[in-house]
Amino acid sequence: MTTTRRTLLTVEEYLDELLGDLLDGAGAIPGTQDVPLAQALGRVLAQPVHAVGDVPAFANSGMDGYAVRHDDLGDPPVRLQVVADVAAGSGEDPRLEPGQCVRIMTGAPVPGCADTIVPVELTDAGTELVTITEAPERGRHVRGAGEDVSAGDVIADAGTTVTGRVLGSIAAAGTGTVTVRRRPVVAVAATGDELVAPGGSLQRGQIFESNGTHLAATLTELGAEVSSAVVLADDTDGFTRGLDALTDGADLVLLTGGVSVGAFDVSRIVLERSAGGTFRHVRMQPGKPQGWARWNGVPVLAFPGNPVSTAISFEVFGRPVLDRLLGRRRPDGPTTAVAATGWHSPAGRRQFVPVELTSDETGRLLATPTHRRGSASHMVTSLAGAHAMAIVPEDTDEVTAGDLVQIRSL
Ligand SMILES: Nc1nc2c(c(=O)[nH]1)N[C@H]1C(S)=C(S)[C@@H](COP(=O)(O)OP(=O)(O)OC[C@H]3O[C@@H](n4cnc5c(N)ncnc54)[C@H](O)[C@@H]3O)O[C@H]1N2
Numbered sequence: 001m002t003t004t005r006r007t008l009l010t011v012e013e014y015l016d017e018l019l020g021d022l023l024d025g026a027g028a029i030p031g032t033q034d035v036p037l038a039q040a041l042g043r044v045l046a047q048p049v050h051a052v053g054d055v056p057a058f059a060n061s062g063m064d065g066y067a068v069r070h071d072d073l074g075d076p077p078v079r080l081q082v083v084a085d086v087a088a089g090s091g092e093d094p095r096l097e098p099g100q101c102v103r104i105m106t107g108a109p110v111p112g113c114a115d116t117i118v119p120v121e122l123t124d125a126g127t128e129l130v131t132i133t134e135a136p137e138r139g140r141h142v143r144g145a146g147e148d149v150s151a152g153d154v155i156a157d158a159g160t161t162v163t164g165r166v167l168g169s170i171a172a173a174g175t176g177t178v179t180v181r182r183r184p185v186v187a188v189a190a191t192g193d194e195l196v197a198p199g200g201s202l203q204r205g206q207i208f209e210s211n212g213t214h215l216a217a218t219l220t221e222l223g224a225e226v227s228s229a230v231v232l233a234d235d236t237d238g239f240t241r242g243l244d245a246l247t248d249g250a251d252l253v254l255l256t257g258g259v260s261v262g263a264f265d266v267s268r269i270v271l272e273r274s275a276g277g278t279f280r281h282v283r284m285q286p287g288k289p290q291g292w293a294r295w296n297g298v299p300v301l302a303f304p305g306n307p308v309s310t311a312i313s314f315e316v317f318g319r320p321v322l323d324r325l326l327g328r329r330r331p332d333g334p335t336t337a338v339a340a341t342g343w344h345s346p347a348g349r350r351q352f353v354p355v356e357l358t359s360d361e362t363g364r365l366l367a368t369p370t371h372r373r374g375s376a377s378h379m380v381t382s383l384a385g386a387h388a389m390a391i392v393p394e395d396t397d398e399v400t401a402g403d404l405v406q407i408r409s410l
């Protein structure tokens, strides 16, 4: 049955419906993998990573200079005998008698008898005898064992996305293999007879396909395995066959286009008729018409076709669904910024505006809509320069320059 009147839900109500009913309240998809660090980028940790040992593993020098017994420095200038050189990587632990020191390099282990490092700049750089012209305080420039973390400390929790920064910390703490979640297999389909692959030429009425491109790339960035990204025609039989193929082996299917109330809105027509699909209007702009169903048991999310609507729908609904499948925890980015200009917002709908973030001369974070038409859902190129979306509440119809607005990083 074609539904033109739909239940109107808030953003939170619809998201609850997706996480509860569409995903059936399930948590992360089963399946983990042990992968070497070189293959872990972008994956989500299934288990916490602990430090194998203390970091640093031994007391070492923070400066190129001389390792000394502080008691020997007395009243500088003072002359000490250099009894050894210790470079980074050296396993030596030379013994120091009173009046002796060792020449030491940054990162080299501090001899057990020394307690202070004198940087070479405070000396005459002597190699057999060295004159020290200034005495640093006791313990200066010695980087203590376990000063960063101790053996067993958590370096990264389960649910963390493995970035370059996370990898660096894990590597430093001695772990070479991590346990990550299986990548969710996600299929993407754009619908519409008007869609032409970018690079082709357009006839009257045709446009370049961009939503499937955007979704497939974003899913890959977020750690999903995109099994296919296709365009399905607006005929119900072809669409049905296409969906059968897409759901084969998939954990999730994302559709874009054909969810509104038009006579040819194939996603809605087929999902409602053949899978008892649920179609809603959500109090948001863009992204008002939304739908979901399970097809062959696989969760299917159907986003509205206007490109900014698809992009915002993915951020607001698709990303949390994917995060749930991955057991991913998302760190919070900045949450507010100052509106650099004013704009209108539709009353009664939560508005999501692609914005660029900059800072003014006083250091305040400024949000500027990336397009003069704000959140208009067909301004597809407003997405390229957007750092975040500004979120304007349902009860606000006007944003004035200088207002504090909520933002969410993209
Ligand atoms: N009578 C009504 N009409 C519309 C309503 C409504 O409530 N009543 N809602 C409007 C809103 S809001 C939206 S959003 C759109 C959503 O429509 P559909 O999901 O059915 O999307 P389409 O009609 O298929 O396409 C909309 C627009 O986007 C272009 N498009 C579609 N797919 C792609 C793609 N893969 N890449 C680039 N561009 C795409 C398409 O050509 C259309 O211009 O419905 C309103 N109508």
Ligand code: MOO
Pocket: 284, 285, 286, 287, 288, 289, 304, 306, 309, 377
């Ligand atoms: O709600 Mo639609 O997504 O504005 O264009």
